[in-house]
Structure formats: C-alpha cells, structure tokens
Amino acid sequence: MEKAFLTVENLSKRYTDDGLPVFDQVSFGIDKGEFVCIIGHSGCGKTTILNVLAGLEAPSGGVVIMDQREVRGPSLDRGVVFQSHALMPWFSVLGNVVFAVRSRWPDWPRAKAEEHARRFIEMVGLKGAEHKKPSELSGGMKQRVGIARAFSIEPKMLLMDEPFGALDALTRGVVQDELLKICSATRQTVFMITHDVDEAILLADKIFLMSNGPRARIAEVVVNTMPKTRTRESMHHDPQFYRIRNHLVDFLVHRSRRIQEAGAEDVVTRVVMPGLEQGAPDALADFPQAAA
Numbered sequence: 281m282e283k284a285f286l287t288v289e290n291l292s293k294r295y296t297d298d299g300l301p302v303f304d305q306v307s308f309g310i311d312k313g314e315f316v317c318i319i320g321h322s323g324c325g326k327t328t329i330l331n332v333l334a335g336l337e338a339p340s341g342g343v344v345i346m347d348q349r350e351v352r353g354p355s356l357d358r359g360v361v362f363q364s365h366a367l368m369p370w371f372s373v374l375g376n377v378v379f380a381v382r383s384r385w386p387d388w389p390r391a392k393a394e395e396h397a398r399r400f401i402e403m404v405g406l407k408g409a410e411h412k413k414p415s416e417l418s419g420g421m422k423q424r425v426g427i428a429r430a431f432s433i434e435p436k437m438l439l440m441d442e443p444f445g446a447l448d449a450l451t452r453g454v455v456q457d458e459l460l461k462i463c464s465a466t467r468q469t470v471f472m473i474t475h476d477v478d479e480a481i482l483l484a485d486k487i488f489l490m491s492n493g494p495r496a497r498i499a500e501v502v503v504n505t506m507p508k509t510r511t512r513e514s515m516h517h518d519p520q521f522y523r524i525r526n527h528l529v530d531f532l533v534h535r536s537r538r539i540q541e542a543g544a545e546d547v548v549t550r551v552v553m554p555g556l557e558q559g560a561p562d563a564l565a566d567f568p569q570a571a572a
C-alpha cells in the first residue's frame with residue numbers, strides 16, 4: 281500500500297523515566313492536501329503530538345515521516361500557528377510576514393519578498409493594514425497575520441494548535457472562512473487541534489478522536505462525509521451534520537474516558553463514517569471492553 285504523505289508510526293511520549301506515557305502506540309497517516317482536526321480532552325497529549333510533528337519535541341518511541349523523510353527537528357517545511365500569535369511587536373504586519381519569507385528564501389531581493397508577503401496578507405483579508413504594528417491590531421487580525429505568515433513560507437504541512445481559541449465567536453467565524461478559502465486555493469495539508477466540534481466539522485476532512493491519558497490513543501478516525509462545499513451557514517441543514525456532531529460529543533462525554541478505563545492495550549484505531557449511519561450510532565460496538 282502506498283504510504284501517506286505524513287506517516288506516524290507507534291509514537292509514544294513519556295516525560296519522566298518512571299511515569300506512564302502520555303500517549304503510546306499512536307499511528308496515523310495524513311494524505312497530501314488533507315485537513316485533519318484532532319479532538320480530545322484537555323491533557324490527553326494533543327499539543328505534545330503536534331510538537332513532535334513539528335520537530336520541537338522528540339518522541340520517546342516511534343517515528344514521524346513526512347514526504348519520505350524522518351522528522352528530527354524543526355524545519356521550514358512545517359509551518360506552525362499557535363493560539364498566541366507570537367508576532368514580533370516591533371515589526372509591522374508586512375514586516376512580520378516578510379521576515380518569515382526571507383528566512384525561507386534568503387536570496388530573494390526585498391521587493392520580491394514583499395510582493396510575495398503582500399499576496400498572503402491580502403488572502404487573509406488584511407489589505408490596507410500592512411503598515412500597522414501588532415499593538416494596533418485586534419486579536420482576530422493578529423491571528424490572521426499568524427496565518428498569513430505560516431502560509432507565506434509555503435510549508436509542506438501546516439500545524440495549528442487551537443489557532444482560534446482566543447477569538448470571539450463572530451471573529452472566529454470570519455477567520456475560519458478565510459482559512460477555508462486559502463486551503464481550497466492552495467490545497468494545503470493541515471493538522472489542527474481544536475476543542476470545538478462544529479469547527480472540526482466545518483474545516484476537517486477527517487477528525488481524529490483521542491482517548492484520555494495516560495496512555496492515550498487515537499481511538500477513532502471520523503471521516504467527514506459532508507459535501508466539500510459546506511459553509512457555516514448551510515451545514516446545519518444537512519442531517520449528516522447532527523449525526524457527526526452527536527458522534528463526536530458522545531466520544532468526548534462517554535467513550536474517551538471509558539476506553540481509557542477499560543485499558544488501552546487492545547484499542548485499535550477504527551475508521552468511522554457516522555454521517556452516513558442511519559439511526560443512533562452504536563458507539564461502543566467495536567469497544568466491547570469499554571461498553572460495560
């Protein structure tokens with residue numbers, strides 16, 4: 281079988297020699313152009329996985345292979361967007377993006393780097409704000425600069441850790457729409473952490489559900505069968521939306537804990553398509569050890 285663009289095999293992480301691993305036996309693949317969201321309770325290890333994918337943290341076991349190369353440290357092949365936008369306060373919007381562009385292509389003359397940066401600033405709807413400093417921007421605008429900066433280096437993979445967590449609902453919707461537009465224009469491969477199930481259904485092609493730690497696993501890969509043309513306004517009218525949503529919420533409320541309590545040894549990642557299932561999902565059918 282052909283390997284996915286990003287392959288994670290038997291990944292585990294423990295922070296202390298004598299403690300239990302935060303997660304172990306985590307294996308998954310992400311295809312080129314795929315948008316994946318990961319959901320799980322606080323502390324199950326989502327950020328740790330993202331940091332390992334970014335090369336910012338070394339795994340205790342297992343490997344991450346991206347585009348046929350093992351990830352062994354940070355690289356401009358992977359763009360990262362955190363919840364705190366981490367902009368350089370002394371640079372303008374344009375300066376922040378140009379700085380990233382010039383680290384990626386140091387030989388480019390300034391004019392070329394600026395032109396490239398402006399394209400991405402426009403894509404996130406910040407045309408006209410190029411010369412503003414971060415202190416003059418709203419939270420949503422700062423986050424858009426972070427997204428423009430990450431996209432501008434044209435990474436092979438974009439890693440986002442709750443990028444909209446600090447935004448109010450309205451701004452969040454606007455920035456989600458911008459992100460959807462850019463992703464469909466660039467076919468960017470994305471791995472994103474979110475706590476918001478509606479956001480995951482809007483953005484993701486696949487949603488990874490992580491059981492509670494310690495020894496957390498990716499218990500399920502939920503395939504989003506909603507049409508690609510879905511929008512925030514329209515998706516609530518599709519009956520699939522509620523089936524997927526119920527499935528995700530049920531995981532967070534019940535299954536994530538029960539799977540962990542039942543002992544994770546036998547948990548194999550299962551692929552599910554709740555959107556196509558009629559009637560109540562038999563959520564624990566494949567987890568007899570957790571059904572009791």
Ligand SMILES: Nc1ncnc2c1ncn2[C@@H]1O[C@H](COP(=O)(O)OP(=O)(O)OP(=O)(O)O)[C@@H](O)[C@H]1O
Nearest residue numbers: 295296302320321322323324325326327328329493
């Ligand atoms: N540098 C560290 N040293 C020791 N323990 C750590 C370190 N970083 C994270 N942990 C522990 O690892 C576990 C997973 O943390 P992580 O931040 O990956 O979880 P998370 O799922 O992203 O949580 P949240 O949703 O709250 O951001 C937690 O129990 C946390 O306390």
